[in-house]
Amino acid sequence: xxxxxxxxxxxxxxxxxxxxxxxxxxxxxxxxxxxxxxxxxxxxxxxxxxxxxxxxxxxxxxxxxxxxxxxxxxxxxxxxxxxxxxxxxxxxxxxxxxxxxxxxxxxxxxxxxxxxxxxxxxxxxxxxxxxxxxx
Amino acid sequence: xxxxxxxxxxxxxxxxxxxxxxxxxxxxxxxxxxxxxxxxxxxxxxxxxxxxxxxxxxxxxxxxxxxxxxxxxxxxxxxxxxxxxxxxxxxxxxxxxxxxxxxxxxxxxxxxxxxxxxxxxxxxxxxxxxxxxxxxxxxxxxxxxxxxxxxxxxxxxxxxxxxxxxxxxxxxxxxxxxxxxxxxxxxxxxxxxxxxxxxxxxxxxxxxxxxxxxxxxxxxxxxxxxxxxxxxxxxxxxxxxxxxxxxxxxxxxxxxxxxxxxxxxxxxxxxxxxxxxxxxxxxxxxxxxxxxxxxxxxxxxxxxxxxxxxxxxxxxxxxxxxxxxxxxxxxxxxxxxxxxxxxxxxxxxxxxxxxxxxxxxxxxxxxxxxxxxxxxxxxxxxxxxxxxxxxxxxxxxxxxxxxx
Numbered sequence: 001x002x003x004x005x006x007x008x009x010x011x012x013x014x015x016x017x018x019x020x021x022x023x024x025x026x027x028x029x030x031x032x033x034x035x036x037x038x039x040x041x042x043x044x045x046x047x048x049x050x051x052x053x054x055x056x057x058x059x060x061x062x063x064x065x066x067x068x069x070x071x072x073x074x075x076x077x078x079x080x081x082x083x084x085x086x087x088x089x090x091x092x093x094x095x096x097x098x099x100x101x102x103x104x105x106x107x108x109x110x111x112x113x114x115x116x117x118x119x120x121x122x123x124x125x126x127x128x129x130x131x132x133x134x135x
Numbered sequence: 136x137x138x139x140x141x142x143x144x145x146x147x148x149x150x151x152x153x154x155x156x157x158x159x160x161x162x163x164x165x166x167x168x169x170x171x172x173x174x175x176x177x178x179x180x181x182x183x184x185x186x187x188x189x190x191x192x193x194x195x196x197x198x199x200x201x202x203x204x205x206x207x208x209x210x211x212x213x214x215x216x217x218x219x220x221x222x223x224x225x226x227x228x229x230x231x232x233x234x235x236x237x238x239x240x241x242x243x244x245x246x247x248x249x250x251x252x253x254x255x256x257x258x259x260x261x262x263x264x265x266x267x268x269x270x271x272x273x274x275x276x277x278x279x280x281x282x283x284x285x286x287x288x289x290x291x292x293x294x295x296x297x298x299x300x301x302x303x304x305x306x307x308x309x310x311x312x313x314x315x316x317x318x319x320x321x322x323x324x325x326x327x328x329x330x331x332x333x334x335x336x337x338x339x340x341x342x343x344x345x346x347x348x349x350x351x352x353x354x355x356x357x358x359x360x361x362x363x364x365x366x367x368x369x370x371x372x373x374x375x376x377x378x379x380x381x382x383x384x385x386x387x388x389x390x391x392x393x394x395x396x397x398x399x400x401x402x403x404x405x406x407x408x409x410x411x412x413x414x415x416x417x418x419x420x421x422x423x424x425x426x427x428x429x430x431x432x433x434x435x436x437x438x439x440x441x442x443x444x445x446x447x448x449x450x451x452x453x454x455x456x457x458x459x460x461x462x463x464x465x466x467x468x469x470x471x472x473x474x475x476x477x478x479x480x481x482x483x484x485x486x487x488x489x490x491x492x493x494x495x496x497x498x499x500x501x502x503x504x505x506x507x508x509x510x511x512x513x514x515x516x517x518x519x520x521x522x523x524x525x526x527x528x529x530x531x532x533x534x535x536x537x538x539x
Contacts, residue, residue: 086418087489087491087492088489089489089490090331093324093329093483093484094322094324094485104473107489107494109491124411127409127410127416128418
């Protein structure tokens with residue numbers, strides 16, 4: 001079994017199509033929708049966690065690219081500007097997945113991309129604009 | 136035998152001074168005992184790196200040709216208004232000053248992403264800023280408008296002057312209400328969803344000299360990455376509060392007014408800071424060296440996080456309504472563990488002041504002293520202490536009589 005966090009970009013012509021149900025039924029993937037948004041120009045963005053067998057995952061990605069859905073890893077969309085971070089820990093009490101965490105022995109903050117679900121809770125909380133999410 | 140500042144400076148000159156940080160001294164004193172540690176150690180360095188709103192800087196930008204009198208007119212740096220109520224080309228920029236019309240601040244809760252503190256950071260980073268002004272023009276200062284780029288090195292003077300920094304201890308903020316609130320203590324989640332605190336605890340300057348036995352007017356310090364001086368006590372200096380047996384105040388207490396040459400400072404240690412829904416502030420790095428003149432002073436510097444208490448205050452009602460009291464008391468060891476318990480509820484904690492950076496400041500100051508680059512000063516006058524009789528006053532509003 002594999003697990004991947006990805007961002008799907010839908011062109012406007014696909015916004016009303018049942019894409020996710022295809023992933024579930026035809027490719028046997030477990031889909032966890034973390035965020036979804038349709039912009040004013042009706043392009044769709046979905047943040048997903050996909051779990052499934054390698055073959056199903058590959059076939060699912062092939063299906064998505066064939067119908068015109070762009071797939072990118074979530075990590076690309078989330079940036080921790082380490083040079084701006086002062087390790088104050090303001091973000092620590094709001095991050096729900098511990099993607100932003102602190103090593104208590106030296107009070108150093110770190111960001112683990114693979115744990116981030118792009119919930120954006122850290123954005124208004126960081127006084128140094130160290131977190132950026134291009135979603 | 137008791138040591139003296141002169142004696143310690145002699146040792147610094149010879150490269151023989153023993154310097155430890157306020158963190159290192161804790162185990163050292165525990166291991167060697169207070170008496171021996173006080174004999175062996177000459178200086179303990181402290182540090183803090185946190186948001187400090189009562190910060191700012193004054194500038195003299197030189198005279199234009201023809202001359203302009205900025206005093207009495209309107210002057211801006213990158214659209215941030217500065218205070219010009221001085222002579223022709225002197226002005227003061229406050230850290231919390233904001234653009235007069237920033238659309239980003241108008242959509243709830245307001246982003247407050249730019250202000251005076253950011254201008255200070257950019258200037259210190261060597262960047263050009265836009266100096267714009269309008270004036271009424273006089274016979275001796277005929278020019279009425281000014282628009283130019285300017286950088287720090289082109290100015291005659293650029294001096295950081297922070298009238299209240301390095302608060303000795305601070306509140307722990309929580310929100311008892313049902314909605315999210317936006318405060319200078321950060322974004323506070325409803326029903327005590329989180330708690331924020333703001334002190335370097337055992338590394339914090341004034342918590343290592345709780346009764347101001349060594350810090351006073353003229354004390355040379357690490358300020359914003361350069362060298363600065365203590366001007367005196369900061370505003371709201373309130374030494375008469377309740378203290379632990381070790382002399383450590385249990386509530387916000389002493390403060391410092393500090394100054395230093397901005398041209399010698401670094402953007403690493405003067406950071407523009409933005410609190411969503413609240414405003415802009417400057418995060419300032421300060422490190423104060425404490426001369427170990429005797430065993431009593433050493434004992435103060437060996438203070439541990441668990442011996443420093445802070446009051447948990449509700450920022451949804453008690454704080455804004457100026458209602459005294461607290462809803463709990465915790466120590467900094469608990470705060471730094473990431474969880475505290477208040478009224479039976481376990482709450483995640485967040486700092487606003489960086490302990491990691493505070494440690495770096497204490498270490499940097501230690502290195503400066505060990506390298507013979509930084510010497511201690513004998514204060515001209517110590518800060519007013521617990522016996523000063525200072526009373527912290529609230530504003531009593533008196534209705535202004537309307538005259539016909």
